[in-house]
Amino acid sequence: MKILVLVKQTFDTEEKIVLKDGRVNDEGVNLIMNPYDEYAVEEAIRLKEASGAEVVAISFGPERAESALRTALAMGADRAVLVEAGSDAADESVAAKALAAVARRESFDLVLCGYMSVDNGAAQTGPRLAEELDIPHISSVTKLTIDGRSVTAVRDAEGDTETVEGELPLLVTAQQGLNEPRYPSLPGIMKAKKKPLERIALSELGLSAGDMSAKTAVTDIFLPAKRQGGKILQGDMDEQAAELARLLRDEAKVV
C-alpha cells in the first residue's frame, strides 16, 4: 500500500502574533509540524508498521518547511517532497493544485492529512485535494481501520459520532484523538537525515498559470483589540454568586 501524508509547518501554538509592515512576522518564531498533521503522520506510520506500506510525506510551503518534513521522516516516513511556492501569494486553491500534481505523479492508495492547520484554520486542503484527485474524503476522523480496500472511519461531526465506510483510494483528515503521535527517536532523527527529500519549485509541476494564481487575496491583517481584565468580585461566595448573576443580567446583558 502507498500512503501520502500532507504536512504543513506552522508557528508553535505558544507564539504570540506580531505584525510587521501589515504582515505576520515570523522572525524568531518557533516552528513546528501542524499538530493535526502529527496525527496524520502517526497514523500513516502505524499503517506502515502493520502492513508494510510506503509512506511519502508532502509539503507545500517555504524552504524552511523542510524541517517539518524531516520530522515526518524521523517519525518513520520513507521519503518526502517539498513544493516551494516561491512567494506567499498562494492561497488554498494553489496549494491543492500543487499537492495534487505531486500526488498524481506518486500514485497512492490513501492520502492522510490534518483536519486543519492551526494558522490558516480553514480546513480546506484535505477536501480540495480529494476533489482534485477525484476521490472521496472522510474528514475529522478519530479512528481509522483499513482492511484490504475497505475503509471504516469514525468521525467527530459537531458532537455526533459517525461511522463512515468507503473504499480506497480515498483521503482522510485526522482529528485530535486519532492516536498519540510518537516523539521521533534519536535513531529515527539520524536516519531521517539520509532519507530522500525532493525539492520542487511550484513552477516545475506543469501547472497552468491560472492554476498557480490565487483566487482570493488578503487585503488587510490586523490584531484584535487587547482584552482588559475586568472586575474581581468580592465578598463571601454567596454574595459573589448573587453579584455575578446580577451583573450578567443587568450590566453584560447576556442572560
Added chain:
Amino acid sequence: MENKLILVPAEVRSGQLRRVSLEALAAAGRIGEGCRIGAVLLGREAEKHIEALAQGGADVIYWADAPELDSPHADAWYQALAGIIRDLQPAAVLMGHTALGKDVMPRLAVRFGCGLIADCVGLEKDAEGIRFVRPIYAGKAFEKRTAVHGMLLATIRPNNIAPNEPDSSRQAEVVRVAAGPLHVRTVIRDIVRKSASGVDLSEAKIIVSGGRGVKSAEGFRPLQELADVLGAAVGASRGACDAGYCDYSLQIGQTGKIVTPDLYIACGISGAIQHLAGMSNSRVIVAINKDPEAPIFQVADYGIVGDLFEAVPRLTKQLKAMLEQ
C-alpha cells in the same frame, strides 16, 4: 454583482433550521444588494422550513427532495449542490462553516475553479468591493480577504453575523429542482448523537467550560447543571480532556474548537495561550479559579477567585431563581 443570484444552502438539524443558515442568508443579503437571494433546501423534510427562510431573507427557495439528501451526507450534498450551481450559475454561494459546509464547499470551489473564504466572522462592502473578515492563528489575528477570480464562495462561522429580523410579510417563490443522479462513494453506517442537550459548541450563545480544576468526570456535573439552567453548551480545556475528564469533542482551544459565544464561563481553567486562542473573542468572559494569578483573569470581564465547586452551584441557584421570574 447586480441582477445576479446568491445561493445559500440551508441546513436542518434535529428538525430545526440551523441558525447559522439564517446568518448566512443575512450575509448574502448584505453583499448582494440588487441580487436575488436563493436558499437551497435538500431533503424531503425540508418543506416545513420554507417559511422561516422566506422570512429570514430568501427571495426564492430551491428545493431538491431526493431521499439520499434527507440527512447530512457530504458526498450526496456535494453532488446535489454541484448540479444546482452548474444549472443556476450564481454569482456567490454562502453556507455555514459547519461540518457539512467544511466538507462540501472546498470541493465545490475546486469543481468550479474558484476561491473559498472560510470561517468568516464579518464582512465589509464598499466601492472597493466585498471583503470577508476571518480569524487566523486561532483568532490571535484577523485577515480580510476578497475573491479575485470566479464565483464568490464563503462559509460563515456561527454566532458572528446577525440573522435578519424575521419579516412575516416576506414570501419566497419555491422552485423544485432535480438533485441529479447521486452516486455516493461513502456510506454512513451509524450516527451516535452525543449532544444530548442539543446545543452544539460552535453555535452556542453561552458556554460553560471546565478545566483541570474540575478534577474528574463527575466534576463536570455542576457545570452541566449550570449549562442546563442557561441553555448553554459545555466545553473543556485541553487539560481536562487529556486528563480523561471528558471527551475531546468538548475541547476548546487552538487545537480544538474555536468559539465566539456571547458568554463564556471558564471554571477551573488557568488560561494557557492555546485555550485563550479558542475563546478570547467571546463577548463576555467569566473566570472562576482558585488561583488569583491564573492568566484567565487577564481576559475575564468578571472573575471569582475561589473554589468552583463552591461558586458554580451557587451561581446556578441564583440564575435559576432570576430566570424563573
